[in-house]
Amino acid sequence: MRPNWPKLKLTCNCVKEPLRGWGRRLSFSPQLLARAAWNSSKPEPDSESSPSWTGSAIMLDGRLQAARWKREIAAKILFRRTSKRMGPPGLAAVVIGDRPDSLLYVRRKSEACEEVGIRFHLERLPGDADQDMVVNVLRKLNSDDRFHGIMLQLPVPVHLNESRLLGSINPMKDVDGLHPYNVGRLAMRGTWRPAFIPCAPLGCVELLWRENIQIKGRSVAVLGDSNVVGMPISWLLRDSGASTINVVHGYWLKVPEQNNMKFPAQANFVEPNLLNTVRNADIIISAIGRAEVIKRDWVKAGATVIDVGINPIPWDHHEGIARCRHASSRKVPAAFLEQRPDKPEKSDYKVVGDVAAEEVSHVANAMTPVPGGIGPMTIAALLSNTYLGASRQEYL
Numbered sequence: 001m002r003p004n005w006p007k008l009k010l011t012c013n014c015v016k017e018p019l020r021g022w023g024r025r026l027s028f029s030p031q032l033l034a035r036a037a038w039n040s041s042k043p044e045p046d047s048e049s050s051p052s053w054t055g056s057a058i059m060l061d062g063r064l065q066a067a068r069w070k071r072e073i074a075a076k077i078l079f080r081r082t083s084k085r086m087g088p089p090g091l092a093a094v095v096i097g098d099r100p101d102s103l104l105y106v107r108r109k110s111e112a113c114e115e116v117g118i119r120f121h122l123e124r125l126p127g128d129a130d131q132d133m134v135v136n137v138l139r140k141l142n143s144d145d146r147f148h149g150i151m152l153q154l155p156v157p158v159h160l161n162e163s164r165l166l167g168s169i170n171p172m173k174d175v176d177g178l179h180p181y182n183v184g185r186l187a188m189r190g191t192w193r194p195a196f197i198p199c200a201p202l203g204c205v206e207l208l209w210r211e212n213i214q215i216k217g218r219s220v221a222v223l224g225d226s227n228v229v230g231m232p233i234s235w236l237l238r239d240s241g242a243s244t245i246n247v248v249h250g251y252w253l254k255v256p257e258q259n260n261m262k263f264p265a266q267a268n269f270v271e272p273n274l275l276n277t278v279r280n281a282d283i284i285i286s287a288i289g290r291a292e293v294i295k296r297d298w299v300k301a302g303a304t305v306i307d308v309g310i311n312p313i314p315w316d317h318h319e320g321i322a323r324c325r326h327a328s329s330r331k332v333p334a335a336f337l338e339q340r341p342d343k344p345e346k347s348d349y350k351v352v353g354d355v356a357a358e359e360v361s362h363v364a365n366a367m368t369p370v371p372g373g374i375g376p377m378t379i380a381a382l383l384s385n386t387y388l389g390a391s392r393q394e395y396l
């Protein structure tokens, strides 16, 4: 279906030659008018976040940039609804079981959808649901025209085959970008591009772009090799012209004074080569899922540090960190749900990143806080992908 453009075009007839510079603005596209109307009707979003560190590193404010990004998405959705008279974009989330952290993130996503005008639908399945049951739910959502995006909340219970579940989502509705069709197209350079880029990597590069941090010609260390963050972000950085991209495999990321529960037989020291790789990087992107393991001596002076990790740790005794393991293998305490950043006494748990923010802030040039860094950008990226899926529908 072709969009029904409104007859709204102001052009300047008295000038014979093509307009230059600001003169071009005499012709307003409907999009521009919608955006201008929206932007002038709402104040600049403000962010309550302040860095918790005392060093001089600039805070890359994920909350602020996500709020701006969401405002742009909201304007596009408003234009789609008013001028093109189309329905709202739709996002369906599938959650299996009742992990408190999964339910918390899905609630954040549904709130964000409501903010920008996306129809959100939550499909909850019991923790003992079998493979066929989940595949049937995904098939049903694949053929439901109200939903332009389908998201399977990870991790799924261990008795299910995660890859096969991700593979049964329609790749054109795979807003997480984890279907092998989209992963392959992202990994491969050339004519074909993926339908969707995974949310956390997209949020990272969007934050760098919005904060005017150049990737071109920089050397980058990506810590962690996961399907969801590590590998896709290394492909995105390659496409953005990074000079060197070193992906550090999680297996070799061993940290002194930390109990390595996954690989107890391994020697407990950091490989000197690995450490030098990270020390020489202009940009460090950490997606390990272990609390505060990136210390001051891992970071080159003036580097940019992006922290994708989310680790709940006990509030009062900091030595509790040593017991924290990878997020997907850890049972998240229910008390994590009651976390209130403003009222610490309400909960026994707080969220920290992979980076020891306080000490690293004395050497880094810029870094992202946790919370308030990549988390909100991930959610905004999900909304952006959902709008993208919906906007393609009119060309099908």
Ligand SMILES: Nc1nc(=O)c2c([nH]1)NC[C@@H]1CN(c3ccc(C(=O)N[C@@H](CCC(=O)O)C(=O)O)cc3)C=[N+]21
Pocket (backbone or CB within 6 Å): 105, 108, 151, 152, 153, 154, 155, 176, 199, 200, 310, 339, 351, 370, 371, 372, 373, 374, 375, 376, 378, 379
């Ligand atoms: N298929 C799939 N897609 C995902 O995108 C996905 C997933 N599975 N599994 C789990 C992770 C985790 N995740 C987060 C998103 C936002 C915040 C976020 O907004 N965090 C806030 C704090 C939230 C709070 O504690 O209130 C912040 O960092 O400031 C956190 C975590 C998406 N995930």
